[in-house]
Structure formats: C-alpha cells, structure tokens
Amino acid sequence: MQLASRRAVLCLVAAFVSVPAHAADGPAAALIERVASEVIALIKAKTGKDREAGIRTILVTYFDLPFMGQSALGTHWAATPPPQRERFLKAVATAEARAYSERFGQYSGQTLTVGRVSNRPNGVTVVDSKLSQSNGQPIAIQWEVRETGQGPRITDVKIEGVSMVMTRRSDYNSYIQGHGGKVEPLIQELEKRAAN
C-alpha cells in the first residue's frame, strides 16, 4: 500500500514535470523543424560557396549569432570596446557559417525527429531531437531556443552532449589567455581565416 502510494506520488511528479513540456510544444519545435527542412533543401540544391552563403543566411535568420558570439567570448566580452565587438561578431558569423555548412554537408538522407520540448522558467526552451542514421546509433542533438524581440532564435546546438558554444568559449578563452589576455589577436586570427 505504502509502496503503491509512493509510486503514485512519483507518477504525479513525473506528470507534473512532463505536462508543461508538451503544452509548450509550439514555436520552438516548429522553428527546429523549419530549420531542418530548409537546410535539407539547401544541401540538395547547392554546393561549395553557394551552400556556405545559403547556410549563412539560415544562421543569420534563425540563430541568435550576436548572443552566441557574446557567450563564446565569455568574461572578455565586457572588456572589449564596441568596434572590436563588431569585428569579432562578423568574423564569428563567417566561421560559424563555414563550420555548419561543412557539418550539414555530411547530410545523406538522415531524418531529424523532434522529441521532448522543455520550457524553462528563465525563458530558454530546450528541444531534444534525434538524427537517425542509416548505419549505427542515432545522434542526439539538443537545440536551445530563446525568445528574442523578433521571435524565437536558436542560441546553442548540443551534439551528443557537446555544446558548440561552450566548446567555442573554452577554445577562444584559451587562445586569449595564450596571447596576453588580449582579444585583438583572436579577432585577427578569425579575420585571417574568414578571408581565405
């Protein structure tokens, strides 16, 4: 009896946790599905530089790139003057476009299924999804979506638990520390890479 009631309480807790998630299935999940279908259409239609430009358009439209850039710079953001920030964000956008067009370019007919959507009190929505592969295990991809002035925007992508923004932040942070704590060498390096 006691066990049964305990189980009932557990079920209640579980229901409480999962119900608001399903109630808010709307804009964030729709955004992910729209991005996935646009990316697939783009990859089928274009290659090389055109693809990269297309991916860049998608990133600018659906991702919150300034926010991602700011997160990636971490504590150094506050100490960076606005003109430098502008250059940094521009270089990061190019770097991201290149990275994602390469990642998405590996696409070969997999399907992305959107799963659980959890709405968090701090305004972030986490959308779980699975990329089913023809061979082997499906890949878990989590999308972090934040409501901005112009509608929901993606702020982070986690592939098998590895956050792209956190990895970038660790990467940039280490580079900045290795160059006397200055952001300028990082911006120059990113601009140099963006140029070729």
Added chain:
Amino acid sequence: MVASFFGTMAARARTSSVAIVAAVAMVGGCASGDTGANEPWDPLETPNRFIFSINRAVDIIAIRPIAVLYRDWMPAPAQRGVHNVLDNLGEPVTAINEVVQGDPSRAATTMARFLVNSTIGLAGIFDVATSLGLTRTKEGAGNTVGYYAGVEPENGGFYMVLPLAGPSNARDAAGLMADYAVDPFRILTYALNVDWLLYSGPRWGATVVDARSRTLFALDDIEKNSVDYYAALRSAYTQQRAETIRQKREKTNTRSELERRDNLALVR
C-alpha cells in the same frame, strides 16, 4: 555544576550542528553553483600539451592514414563485424561495472548478450542479441566512479592527455586501469600464457583503428573549427563524458537535469 556542564555541552553541540548545517549548505551551494560551465581543471597543462603534440604527430604519420584507408576501403559489413567483435569482448567488463553500479538485472542482460553473440553470433561478429531485443550498453569504471562521486560529472579530477590514448582525466584514467585489471579476457590469456600476437596485439590494434575511424569526422571538425585545438578538444571531451555519466544518474533523477539546464542558461 553538572547541569551547567551539560548545558554548555548542549550549547556546544547546537553550535557545532549549526556549523555543520552551514558547512553542508556551503558545500551544497558550491556544488549547485558548479554548473560545468567552468573550464576543465588542467594543472598539468604544459606536460599535457607536450604529450598532445607527440600524439598528434603519431596520429598524422601513422594512425590517421590507416583509419582513413580502413574507413574508405574496408567493406562496411566487415567494419561492422570488427566493431561487433570488439564490443563483444568488452561485454564482461561492462557487466562487472553494472553490478558495481547496483544494477544486476542490466548486468544479466549484458551477460545474456555476451553468451548469445559469442555462440550464435559467431564469436561476436554478428550482433544477434540486439535483434532479439537485448539492447547494448557500454560501461567502464570511469562511468562507475562518476556515477557514485557526489560532484558534477564535468568534474573528473585533473585533465590529462595519455600517450597514444589521448584525452582523459584522473577519473577516466583510473577507470581504464581498473577495467584492464578486472578484464576476464586479459586475466585468462595472461594465466594461459597466450602469445600477445594471438590476442592482445590484434585486439588493441583493431580497437585503435576502429575507434579512430569512427572519430575521424568529429575530430577533423574540432581541429578545423578551433583556434586552439587542445583547448577545444579538452572541452568537448569533458562535456561528452559528463553527458554519459549524467544520463546514467538521470535515470533516477530527471529533475537534476532540468535544474542543470537552467543553471547553464543562467551562466551565459
């Protein structure tokens, strides 16, 4: 006199219990403030970077080219077969870890997989067990330690780069050694004096090529898209291991996962 003695004792006990509560609250506070958004702890960075550069040279000269050839020229069914055999050899260690993790029924499933695949699956070449509904799990002592350790799974002790094996940390390196120590195949072949050319050599060689061919795309991605490959890989490794351990813990605790996501979002 006696009463006042007990009185002071009681007062002392009360203040000390207050102190303990405060201390626990502070420790707890630290634990919940530790969101994993911090940089991995890397006090050995200089020697680590040195080993990292040697590993990279060895990789570029020898391991990567073999892995590329293997991926592109070995027929896919053969690659899957090799992978299945290696997985099968690892099942006993997984089962031992699952017992230690307090999940004997899962360990029984793993052993059932091992028995089915070793016989009907022809020494593990074919994963018959999965089609029978026995799903595969992979556990190591690193996961077991992480599962029981009362810290954020991002905290695996100090980060280290192992010669040849690559990114690791105190927890996972100790785990590797423990897994090696309890591996029944290693104990058996050692006891029977099996020549290393017959067993350990091929097994570890195949493990390296198989693992490297499976990480080609991910590692190339990190290398190409980072300004400091070492730091990016350190972060990705720590996050990926933490995710595995977190999923293990999460089975009993979904709430902690949701709270972690909040914390992560707050830190940004």
